[in-house]
Amino acid sequence: MADRDGLIWFDGEMVPWREAKTHVLTHTLHYGMGVFEGVRAYSTPNGPCIFRLKEHTDRLFNSAHILNMQMPFSKEQLNEAQRAVVRENKLDSAYLRPMCFYGSEGMGLRADSLKTHVIVAAWEWPSYMAPEAKELGIKIRTSSYTRHHVNITMCKAKANGNYINSMLALKEALDCGCEEALLLDNEGYVAEGSGENIFIVTDGVIYTPELTSCLKGITRDTIIQFATQLGYQVVEKRITRDEVYVADEAFFTGTAAEVLPIREHDGRKIGSGRRGSVTEKLQQMYFDQVTGQSKDYPEWLTPVL
Ligand code: PMP
Numbered sequence: 094m095a096d097r098d099g100l101i102w103f104d105g106e107m108v109p110w111r112e113a114k115t116h117v118l119t120h121t122l123h124y125g126m127g128v129f130e131g132v133r134a135y136s137t138p139n140g141p142c143i144f145r146l147k148e149h150t151d152r153l154f155n156s157a158h159i160l161n162m163q164m165p166f167s168k169e170q171l172n173e174a175q176r177a178v179v180r181e182n183k184l185d186s187a188y189l190r191p192m193c194f195y196g197s198e199g200m201g202l203r204a205d206s207l208k209t210h211v212i213v214a215a216w217e218w219p220s221y222m223a224p225e226a227k228e229l230g231i232k233i234r235t236s237s238y239t240r241h242h243v244n245i246t247m248c249k250a251k252a253n254g255n256y257i258n259s260m261l262a263l264k265e266a267l268d269c270g271c272e273e274a275l276l277l278d279n280e281g282y283v284a285e286g287s288g289e290n291i292f293i294v295t296d297g298v299i300y301t302p303e304l305t306s307c308l309k310g311i312t313r314d315t316i317i318q319f320a321t322q323l324g325y326q327v328v329e330k331r332i333t334r335d336e337v338y339v340a341d342e343a344f345f346t347g348t349a350a351e352v353l354p355i356r357e358h359d360g361r362k363i364g365s366g367r368r369g370s371v372t373e374k375l376q377q378m379y380f381d382q383v384t385g386q387s388k389d390y391p392e393w394l395t396p397v398l
Contacts, residue, residue, distance in 0.1 A: 094216075099182045102174040102213040105166070107181060113212065120207055121194035125254025128156035129192035131288075131348045132175060134215070134397060136185045137385025142394035143179065143189070144348075144383045146172055148311045150191075156250040157193055162209050164193065171211070172395070178215040179397040188218035188349065194253070221349040222272060227376065228368055230356030231272035231345075233286070235334050236262040240276035240284035240306045248306045259287035273345065275334070275358065278306040283332040285310075289345035289353065292316065293337055294371045300336075303329040312346035312379075315393075319378045322389075325371070334359070342369030344376075351383075352376040 101113040121127040132149045134141045150168050157164050166174075171191060179187050192214075195207040222231060238261050241248050246255050262274035266287075275291065278284040285291055285307035292301045292313075299320050301313065320327050337343055341364045343355040352375055354368035368376070381387040385394055 099216070100178065102178050102211075104210055104212075105170075105174075107177070110214075113214070115194075115210070116197040118197040118200060119194060120196065120198075120200065120204065121253060123200065124202070125252070125257070126160060126162070126204065127192060127194040127253035128153060128160060128162060129190060129251055129253060131251075132189035132191065133348050133383070134179045134184065134187045134189060135383045135385070135394075137394060139385060139394070139396050141179050141185050141187070141397040142385060143175060143397060145311050145315070145393050146175060146395040148314070149348075150175075152251060152309070152311065153191055153193070156252060157209075159247045159250040160252060162193060162195070164211075165209055166211055171213070174211075174213045175215075176395065176397045178213050182215055184215055184217060186217065186219070187215040189213060189215045192253075218349070221347075221351070222353060226272065226353060227351075228354075230354035230363075230367055232270070232357040233273045233275050233355055234266050234269055234271045234359055236265060236274040236276045238262045238265065238274075238276060240278050242279045243306055249304075249309060251308060263287040273350075273355075275337070277334065281333070283334060283337060286345050286347070286350075289347035289350045291332075291337075291355075292344050292346065293332065293340035294342035294369060295336070295340050297325070297371075299325050299327045299371065300332055300340075301327070301329055302332050310346060312348055312351070315379065315382070316346050316352065316375055318390075319375055319382075320371075323374065323378075337363070340364065342372050344368075344372045352379045 099110040100107040134143045266274035290310040290313040345353045
């Protein structure tokens with residue numbers, strides 16, 4: 094990733110990609126106290142547009158607030174930085190990575206007198222999973238790792254260190270021949286994937302875990318709005334793993350994963366064993382929206398040019 098052409102926004106300036114470096118005594122590198130976002134820009138008839146930029150920037154600031162990190166830039170500056178990295182790297186569609194980290198001013202856990210640094214990078218990242226997974230669905234397994242407890246790490250912060258748990262769970266799932274993990278909370282209820290929220294469909298009703306240990310996903314919110322618009326009842330509640338086994342449909346949502354059907358969970362076929370009709374409708378609405386084919390929520394698309 095480091096050896097390529099391009100520009101990265103770094104503390105207010107565009108820096109050549111290869112020179113966007115930091116010291117080995119960077120505080121966040123040692124303890125994981127940092128916050129980030131995963132954002133996408135899509136090619137639309139109005140040129141590249143960033144999907145739900147405002148909500149992603151709001152969540153970044155909320156994450157920093159939760160961790161008590163001082164933000165040296167305003168939301169407007171970071172929104173502009175995100176538009177600029179897509180524009181100046183001449184990207185038509187992109188994955189964007191804003192990230193705030195503590196510098197190398199000190200190493201103590203007190204973390205006093207540390208400076209928050211901010212980067213925004215953008216690159217092409219067409220599909221998180223194999224492209225056919227959008228139709229065929231993926232195989233998942235229940236993780237042996239428990240999702241964060243709400244009073245151990247702060248689950249509503251998209252914090253760097255929280256992703257150790259995600260990476261362990263994903264690696265375990267991949268090693269078992271699955272494509273993603275499903276993490277349960279500390280009480281054994283379904284929480285989320287390593288980087289996605291989960292939905293199930295049973296008897297025409299759509300269920301998703303309540304916002305306790307899972308991240309307040311922006312795609313989750315988009316899908317809830319679409320489903321409601323289509324007339325579905327959407328219920329946020331505690332879900333057990335065996336409710337997923339017997340669901341008619343299940344799917345993951347996330348900025349990177351988009352809307353991804355789940356065809357098998359712990360060796361059990363879900364519904365028909367491929368993308369279900371409700372998932373397909375919501376997935377189509379999602380792609381129509383992000384690529385500017387739908388006129389429903391123009392405020393969700395921020396032009397880059
Ligand atoms: N849960 C976790 C743990 C995630 O990392 C993500 C990706 N940001 C999500 C859920 C989905 O969130 P969003 O739809 O905002 O990308």
